[in-house]
Amino acid sequence: MSESGVISRRYQATEDTRTVQAVCAICNGGCGMDITFEGDAIVEIKGRKEHPATRGYLCQKGRNLKDIFEAPDRLVHPLIKTASGEWREISWDEALDIIAEKLSEVKAKHGAEAVAVHVGQAGVRKEFTPYVQRFCAAFGTPNFSTAGSHCHISKVIANELVYGALPVPDYTHTNSIVLWGYNPQISCPPQMFIINEALDRGAKLIVVDPKATPLARKADVHLQLRPGTDGALALGLLNVVISENLYNKAFVEKWTVGFDELTSLVGEYAPQRVEEITWIPTQKTQEAARLYATSSPACSYPGIAVELQTNGVQAARAIAILQAITGNLDIKGGAIFAPGAALSSLKLTNTCSTPAIGENRFPIFCEHNDNAQANIYADAILDKTPYPLRALIISGSNAVITWPNAKRLISALEDIEFLVVMDHFMTETAKLADLVLPAASFLARPEIWDHTSIYGALRIGLSPKVSEDKKRMTDWQFWTALARRMGYNDEFPWQSEEEALTYRLAPLGATVYELSDNENGHIYGEHKEKAYEKDGFRTPSGKVEIYSKELEKYGYDPLPVYREPHESPVSMPELAREYPLVLTTGKRMPSYHHSRYRNIASLLKLAPDPEVEVHPEKARELGINEGERVIVESLRGSAEFVVRLTDEIDSRVVFIPHGWEDANANMLTDNEILDPISGFPADRALLAKIRKKG
Numbered sequence: 001m002s003e004s005g006v007i008s009r010r011y012q013a014t015e016d017t018r019t020v021q022a023v024c025a026i027c028n029g030g031c032g033m034d035i036t037f038e039g040d041a042i043v044e045i046k047g048r049k050e051h052p053a054t055r056g057y058l059c060q061k062g063r064n065l066k067d068i069f070e071a072p073d074r075l076v077h078p079l080i081k082t083a084s085g086e087w088r089e090i091s092w093d094e095a096l097d098i099i100a101e102k103l104s105e106v107k108a109k110h111g112a113e114a115v116a117v118h119v120g121q122a123g124v125r126k127e128f129t130p131y132v133q134r135f136c137a138a139f140g141t142p143n144f145s146t147a148g149s150h151c152h153i154s155k156v157i158a159n160e161l162v163y164g165a166l167p168v169p170d171y172t173h174t175n176s177i178v179l180w181g182y183n184p185q186i187s188c189p190p191q192m193f194i195i196n197e198a199l200d201r202g203a204k205l206i207v208v209d210p211k212a213t214p215l216a217r218k219a220d221v222h223l224q225l226r227p228g229t230d231g232a233l234a235l236g237l238l239n240v241v242i243s244e245n246l247y248n249k250a251f252v253e254k255w256t257v258g259f260d261e262l263t264s265l266v267g268e269y270a271p272q273r274v275e276e277i278t279w280i281p282t283q284k285t286q287e288a289a290r291l292y293a294t295s296s297p298a299c300s301y302p303g304i305a306v307e308l309q310t311n312g313v314q315a316a317r318a319i320a321i322l323q324a325i326t327g328n329l330d331i332k333g334g335a336i337f338a339p340g341a342a343l344s345s346l347k348l349t350n351t352c353s354t355p356a357i358g359e360n361r362f363p364i365f366c367e368h369n370d371n372a373q374a375n376i377y378a379d380a381i382l383d384k385t386p387y388p389l390r391a392l393i394i395s396g397s398n399a400v401i402t403w404p405n406a407k408r409l410i411s412a413l414e415d416i417e418f419l420v421v422m423d424h425f426m427t428e429t430a431k432l433a434d435l436v437l438p439a440a441s442f443l444a445r446p447e448i449w450d451h452t453s454i455y456g457a458l459r460i461g462l463s464p465k466v467s468e469d470k471k472r473m474t475d476w477q478f479w480t481a482l483a484r485r486m487g488y489n490d491e492f493p494w495q496s497e498e499e500a501l502t503y504r505l506a507p508l509g510a511t512v513y514e515l516s517d518n519e520n521g522h523i524y525g526e527h528k529e530k531a532y533e534k535d536g537f538r539t540p541s542g543k544v545e546i547y548s549k550e551l552e553k554y555g556y557d558p559l560p561v562y563r564e565p566h567e568s569p570v571s572m573p574e575l576a577r578e579y580p581l582v583l584t585t586g587k588r589m590p591s592y593h594h595s596r597y598r599n600i601a602s603l604l605k606l607a608p609d610p611e612v613e614v615h616p617e618k619a620r621e622l623g624i625n626e627g628e629r630v631i632v633e634s635l636r637g638s639a640e641f642v643v644r645l646t647d648e649i650d651s652r653v654v655f656i657p658h659g660w661e662d663a664n665a666n667m668l669t670d671n672e673i674l675d676p677i678s679g680f681p682a683d684r685a686l687l688a689k690i691r692k693k694g
């Protein structure tokens with residue numbers, strides 16, 4: 001360890017400065033960066049060209065990390081809300097005592113399940129998150145949840161139901177790419193290196209998106225669908241592939257269950273019928289199906305858009321089935337099963353016998369994910385269903401901006417007995433808390449990065465702790481300190497993050513030093529094609545489950561049946577008379593990460609307004625103009641946006657971004673309208689109207 005507490009030896013120092021190699025932990029891109037410090041202040045950030053995957057790339061957020069982490073409004077001290085509603089600074093010791101005491105009191109009076117802990121997007125794939133789950137198990141509450149309540153886990157479940165695991169698209173060796181409700185150009189820009197290389201080699205591109213994004217315009221086929229109808233489109237593609245005999249018969253016979261039932265189901269989804277449902281011209285569906293089935297190896301990846309709809313799990317299942325029957329499973333250039341790096345497990349058995357919130361309503365979500373479903377915490381707080389929730393700790397989420405039905409969630413968080421929020425900033429969620437804790441940034445902790453699911457290489461690395469933060473705590477430090485204060489010393493024996501990492505990394509055979517000193521990371525294995533031929537698939541039948549008995553057991557459709565979005569012009573024609581527009585919320589914006597960074601001037605100036613995207617014809621019909629402020633409204637609520645005209649979308653569709661405090665898209669979404677399997681909100685397919693202001 002160096003004098004400054006930096007655990008890596010890989011840094012260069014001059015008399016005044018030191019330059020360290022880190023990996024950005026804001027999004028899953030994991031960009032390698034060289035950061036030069038003078039004391040604890042950042043003086044320069046550069047993308048590291050030698051980094052094997054990210055090759056020197058940094059997005060606007062990575063380049064502006066100094067502005068983010070040295071922002072004048074960063075929280076510095078723990079704060080407690082006084083009876084008059086003012087904030088008072090307290091020490092970490094006081095904060096830990098108050099939290100330990102309150103949690104113990106709630107547990108003694110109401111049972112441990114009356115306490116929930118949520119780790120938001122800032123904890124996704126971060127090393128501290130399994131320790132929070134471990135804390136919950138030691139404390140005895142089943143109510144541990146993550147951003148997986150509305151992100152990623154829906155497609156994990158879908159793929160686990162079909163194949164037993166979520167495969168990774170092997171863009172590096174593919175001949176054909178389907179980006180399905182996925183727009184990596186904005187959501188994961190460094191991944192575009194391998195996608196563009198594939199396209200330059202002549203790989204085909206199919207984009208499924210209601211918007212003519214730059215990638216969609218570049219595609220061989222752009223399937224511009226009505227939001228929320230992905231499941232119907234997937235059945236239409238399956239219809240063409242099966243009726244034209246374009247599938248891999250040997251694979252289907254040997255490795256699938258339910259193909260005959262699927263054939264009858266997709267018989268109802270001829271491309272003409274699919275056109276009525278999805279608005280995609282018949283010949284485009286045919287063209288895409290033929291292209292996909294005949295340009296193997298092909299890989300498809302469903303983005304978050306497929307998950308954020310009431311038919312999400314079944315749509316993702318249909319997409320997975322299409323990938324399997326076209327023979328693209330676990331082959332080079334197809335969808336590969338890449339095992340995760342084997343780290344020591346942090347799982348503790350939770351002896352609490354009360355089911356987690358959501359476990360009765362979304363049994364498959366809880367079974368596959370071992371988490372509570374946070375989207376219905378508001379019901380537990382306000383309606384006491386399935387039982388009352390009295391205390392909540394939120395770490396790394398700005399829930400009132402990002403969770404569905406913000407109005408109801410705000411009432412719930414105002415109502416709850418005890419709310420703690422750990423964050424970098426005094427967010428809208430933190431403002432509702434009894435106690436706010438200042439989190440140190442990822443630069444002040446060692447952080448494991450894992451490129452496997454994004455880049456397909458089985459590579460893991462360690463971004464070292466590169467700066468000190470004596471006033472704030474890292475999330476790991478906080479949860480360990482709280483656990484020890486509550487007497488869970490046996491469960492939390494580690495004295496430092498480095499010591500804990502040594503335990504975690506032991507099965508890899510790499511020490512903390514070795515891993516953090518090797519900026520290229522550690523290759524922990526290699527992909528072996530068609531491993532299923534030896535071991536079978538990790539499903540109950542050992543095969544690809546087109547027909548799922550697990551779904552059937554819980555009363556769900558065993559086949560990937562298409563159901564209209566809960567709220568759509570087809571399912572609710574009456575409502576559609578008043579709210580005629582199909583609303584999709586939350587496409588990603590380059591300078592922001594969900595609710596983050598509108599307080600950072602250098603980022604805000606890049607996209608200063610929350611904009612509703614409207615087709616020019618619709619705008620004419622509504623009598624609204626470019627730049628005008630309008631109200632977008634759903635049955636739940638409304639928010640104000642600035643009109644931006646675009647002919648990249650259908651005139652019946654409108655797009656709004658999420659993440660804005662003053663234009664909160666989640667005022668319009670609902671925590672009742674949820675995917676019945678995953679409990680995910682229908683953020684991408686609702687009904688809305690636009691009215692002029694005043």
Ligand SMILES: Nc1nc2c(c(=O)[nH]1)N[C@H]1C(S)=C(S)[C@@H](COP(=O)(O)OP(=O)(O)OC[C@H]3O[C@@H](n4cnc5c(=O)[nH]c(N)nc54)[C@H](O)[C@@H]3O)O[C@H]1N2
Nearest residue numbers: 181182183187227228303304305584587588589592593594
């Ligand atoms: N800059 C930035 N990057 C991010 C994030 C961020 O906030 N900012 N967030 C990160 C996180 S947590 C996530 S989950 C990922 C998500 O990243 P992606 O999965 O790429 O998701 P989005 O960009 O939200 O949406 C992808 C596309 O879906 C389209 N779309 C909208 N509705 C529908 C629909 O009903 N069906 C289909 N097929 N397409 C639809 C949109 O037009 C958009 O182009 O991004 C990550 N990366």
Ligand SMILES: Nc1nc2c(c(=O)[nH]1)N[C@H]1C(S)=C(S)[C@@H](COP(=O)(O)OP(=O)(O)OC[C@H]3O[C@@H](n4cnc5c(=O)[nH]c(N)nc54)[C@H](O)[C@@H]3O)O[C@H]1N2
Nearest residue numbers: 120121122151396397398402422423439586594595658683
């Ligand atoms: N309408 C609509 N809503 C959506 C979506 C959509 O498409 N449409 N997308 C959904 C998706 S995919 C996701 S993932 C969620 C994300 O929603 P959230 O989980 O709420 O994530 P963020 O908005 O990024 O908020 C992260 C918070 O963590 C803080 N933070 C950053 N780093 C750290 C850290 O190291 N420690 C701690 N303790 N805090 C930190 C940030 O300041 C920020 O306030 O939003 C969902 N909400």
Ligand code: SF4
Nearest residue numbers: 024027030031059062
């Ligand atoms: S794309 Fe941007 S936010 Fe994501 S890891 Fe790279 S620099 Fe960080």
Ligand SMILES: [Mo]
Nearest residue numbers: 150151152304
């Ligand atoms: Mo997400």
